[in-house]
Amino acid sequence: MSEVAELAGVFGQLSLVSVGGINAVLPELKRQVVERHGWMSAADFAALYALAQAAPGPNMLVSTLIGWHVAGIAGALAATGALVGPCAVLTFLVAGAWHRFRDRPWRLLVQAGLMPVTAGLVVAAAIVLSEATAISAGHAGLTAVAAALLAATRLHPLWVLGAGAALGAAGVL
Amino acid sequence: MKKEAKIFIRSDSGPTAGELFRGFLSIGIIGFGGVLPWARRMVVEQRRWLTAGEFTDLLGLCQFLPGPNIVNFAVALGSRFRGAPGAVAAVAGLISLPMVAVVALGSLYAAFSDHPVVARAAAGLAAAASGLVVATALKIASPLRGKPMGIAIALVVMLAIAWGHVPLLPAMLVLAPASILLHRLVR
Numbered sequence: 001m002s003e004v005a006e007l008a009g010v011f012g013q014l015s016l017v018s019v020g021g022i023n024a025v026l027p028e029l030k031r032q033v034v035e036r037h038g039w040m041s042a043a044d045f046a047a048l049y050a051l052a053q054a055a056p057g058p059n060m061l062v063s064t065l066i067g068w069h070v071a072g073i074a075g076a077l078a079a080t081g082a083l084v085g086p087c088a089v090l091t092f093l094v095a096g097a098w099h100r101f102r103d104r105p106w107r108l109l110v111q112a113g114l115m116p117v118t119a120g121l122v123v124a125a126a127i128v129l130s131e132a133t134a135i136s137a138g139h140a141g142l143t144a145v146a147a148a149l150l151a152a153t154r155l156h157p158l159w160v161l162g163a164g165a166a167l168g169a170a171g172v173l
Numbered sequence: 174m175k176k177e178a179k180i181f182i183r184s185d186s187g188p189t190a191g192e193l194f195r196g197f198l199s200i201g202i203i204g205f206g207g208v209l210p211w212a213r214r215m216v217v218e219q220r221r222w223l224t225a226g227e228f229t230d231l232l233g234l235c236q237f238l239p240g241p242n243i244v245n246f247a248v249a250l251g252s253r254f255r256g257a258p259g260a261v262a263a264v265a266g267l268i269s270l271p272m273v274a275v276v277a278l279g280s281l282y283a284a285f286s287d288h289p290v291v292a293r294a295a296a297g298l299a300a301a302a303s304g305l306v307v308a309t310a311l312k313i314a315s316p317l318r319g320k321p322m323g324i325a326i327a328l329v330v331m332l333a334i335a336w337g338h339v340p341l342l343p344a345m346l347v348l349a350p351a352s353i354l355l356h357r358l359v360r
Contacts, residue, residue, distance in 0.1 A: 018239050057208065058201070058244065060241035065275055084264060087241070088240065088248045090239065115323065121331075124333075128335055133299040145304065150309075164297040164304075165301070
């Protein structure tokens with residue numbers, strides 16, 4: 001199978017299970033991209049993810065970067081399209097019905113049941129990504145300080161990302 | 174007569190497909206660190222396509238469905254006003270320019286990643302981005318405070334994915350229904 005088709009397969013599958021957004025499926029994305037297909041190293045994966053965070057636009061554009069890294073423009077379009085397409089069709093179909101059923105008990109029950117699952121997925125993603133980027137004690141410390149700052153204050157994330165890049169470039173980590 | 178009246182109301186209230194495209198284009202490219210705050214500003218405060226309450230309700234749906242929340246939001250909003258063409262226009266506006274920007278940034282990184290200063294900056298950036306994900310995870314998990322069962326389920330999911338290396342699809346197919354069932358039994 002060509003890499004473009006494999007990219008579409010990987011991201012198409014993620015599209016329909018990524019309840020809570022792309023961050024929730026980061027561990028699975030890393031497992032597929034780094035371990036299963038061997039498209040890049042864990043460090044490259046973390047760097048591409050960081051670039052997608054630092055760039056304007058939705059964080060799901062890490063799919064564009066991974067696709068582009070693996071198979072150029074065709075890969076970028078295939079990965080992004082496969083990630084966006086299935087969930088967009090599902091949202092299109094469900095949007096009307098969801099509005100009609102907004103007060104039904106089963107809807108509230110599903111919402112309550114999915115919440116801890118989403119939380120667990122996102123925490124797992126944070127652990128997996130932090131392990132990949134903690135290449136030294138200094139880098140691990142930076143992650144901890146950045147997390148504390150962003151959780152406790154309303155500081156714009158871009159300042160923290162920029163400070164991380166500057167500290168890294170200066171060689172103090 | 175009735176049908177004509179409906180068409181009149183639809184074309185007169187809410188944005189056209191072109192307006193949807195331009196609206197989402199304007200927030201995609203300035204949405205550093207996430208698009209959602211900008212989406213609310215544009216949709217509720219500036220263009221008044223939705224009230225604050227309508228916005229929150231629609232966002233609730235988009236967080237519940239799989240997929241990137243902001244993409245789902247563009248689909249739901251676009252389709253509410255203009256059907257399938259509206260949904261396509263909104264999503265195209267949202268991701269087209271950021272796709273170009275992110276590939277340009279990736280090209281720069283690929284061209285200079287062998288340079289030691291660039292490599293060190295990228296490693297620092299990646300470590301800080303991990304901190305951003307940790308902070309977001311804490312915010313998403315914070316409503317679980319005081320809910321022992323929810324915390325237990327979240328821990329099981331976390332251990333299975335982060336350390337058990339269980340593939341996501343089978344894990345979700347087992348854990349999501351189990352969680353819903355547990356919530357039903359406890360209530």
